[in-house]
Amino acid sequence: MSGVVVVGAGPVGLTAALTLARRGIPVTVLEQGGALATESRASTFHPPTLEMLDGLGVLKPLLAQGIIASTFQYRERGGGAIATLDLGVLAEDTAYPFRVQCEQSRLTPILLDALPAHARVRFGHEVLGLSGGDDGVILHTSRGPVRADWVIGADGAHSAVRRGLGAGFEGSTYPERFLVASVDEDLEAALPGIAPINYVFDPEEWLVLLRTPQHWRVLLPTPADTPDDLELSRLPQRLTAVAELGRPWRLLHASLYRVHQRVTESFRRGRVLLLGDAAHVNNPLGGMGMNSGIHDAVQLGGALADVLAGGSEFGLDTAARWRRTVAVEHVQRASHANWQRLRGQDDGFRSHVEELAADPVAARTYLRRACLLDSLEPQR
Numbered sequence: 001m002s003g004v005v006v007v008g009a010g011p012v013g014l015t016a017a018l019t020l021a022r023r024g025i026p027v028t029v030l031e032q033g034g035a036l037a038t039e040s041r042a043s044t045f046h047p048p049t050l051e052m053l054d055g056l057g058v059l060k061p062l063l064a065q066g067i068i069a070s071t072f073q074y075r076e077r078g079g080g081a082i083a084t085l086d087l088g089v090l091a092e093d094t095a096y097p098f099r100v101q102c103e104q105s106r107l108t109p110i111l112l113d114a115l116p117a118h119a120r121v122r123f124g125h126e127v128l129g130l131s132g133g134d135d136g137v138i139l140h141t142s143r144g145p146v147r148a149d150w151v152i153g154a155d156g157a158h159s160a161v162r163r164g165l166g167a168g169f170e171g172s173t174y175p176e177r178f179l180v181a182s183v184d185e186d187l188e189a190a191l192p193g194i195a196p197i198n199y200v201f202d203p204e205e206w207l208v209l210l211r212t213p214q215h216w217r218v219l220l221p222t223p224a225d226t227p228d229d230l231e232l233s234r235l236p237q238r239l240t241a242v243a244e245l246g247r248p249w250r251l252l253h254a255s256l257y258r259v260h261q262r263v264t265e266s267f268r269r270g271r272v273l274l275l276g277d278a279a280h281v282n283n284p285l286g287g288m289g290m291n292s293g294i295h296d297a298v299q300l301g302g303a304l305a306d307v308l309a310g311g312s313e314f315g316l317d318t319a320a321r322w323r324r325t326v327a328v329e330h331v332q333r334a335s336h337a338n339w340q341r342l343r344g345q346d347d348g349f350r351s352h353v354e355e356l357a358a359d360p361v362a363a364r365t366y367l368r369r370a371c372l373l374d375s376l377e378p379q380r
Helices: 011-021 047-055 059-065 104-114 160-165 228-242 289-308 314-342 349-358 360-370 374-379
Strands: 004-007 027-031 067-069 071-076 081-086 099-101 119-123 127-133 136-141 144-148 150-153 170-173 176-183 197-201 207-211 216-223 251-257 260-263 272-274
Touching: 004 011, 004 136, 004 144, 011 027, 011 104, 011 119, 011 289, 027 144, 047 059, 047 289, 059 104, 071 349, 081 349, 081 360, 127 160, 136 150, 150 160, 150 289, 160 272, 176 228, 197 314, 216 228, 228 251, 260 314, 289 314, 289 374, 314 360, 314 374, 349 360, 360 374
Parallel strands: 004 027, 004 150, 027 119, 071 197, 150 272
Antiparallel strands: 067 099, 071 081, 127 136, 136 144, 170 260, 176 216, 176 251, 197 207, 207 216
């Protein structure tokens, strides 16, 4: 086998594969699972991500399944909205001045179906390690060795590709876990006036309420040192504290996970690129993880395609450095600031968002950064 091998068939890996395949480059995707993942995970698509997916020809079916969210809210726990921000102020910046709420598990089949014949996806191929040099890479997999001219590691936070390179993943872990519950409830009736996306302030128990096509998701902070079964048993009571329905909430699914802020030292090592969670992870507040990973895939995939078309590797190195800069100085900084604000650690932020809601010029500046439009500027 030659050409490019992408490790991981999530939204980042499949976006990278489609970016390369659309340029006529032979691509093989190796996925350790037996099929595409079905977990909800990320569920917010920002405007520049929608632009990129449109460029790849896969936006229309995503829009058909998702919910268009033209506004989002900052709210007070136990009270109403502090401010509603309208993404319509971005109309001069993007053809898509809104977010789309749709689980990432709905995007991956769309990307898979869009791959042309010269792109292959092989399920059940777990990568165990790698070796190689300047002329190519050997991936050691559960099905035997696979040779590649270039490798893209998009295999998540526990990336076998990153470990195989011996690359570090420095950073920190948050002092609390995040508990995500999917519920079959009409929260618009229970909390009149809420937007599809809601960030709720409270120093004791902040929360996030997100609408998806089939349900609402509730994200709550949870102590790091209590047993999972205890925290899950407390969940019905905690949901009732969010909104009293006169009965227990209809709970579909709940999961607990640790949250990290980590980044590898370089997104390129020789003929190996690291993208998405394999290269950087952050807390989910603001919905930047999957989006920035898709941006990695399009920008680094495009730069690699230029190299394979005979171009200089300077552009690939520049793109790799820029994507790491974005991960550290934009995505991680912004997501961490969101966490501090929800916990009441920024006393002036409530009045700031009230001012933003009344000032379209200031709101546009703020939303360009919050929606990742500013993170693309040097590449445009």
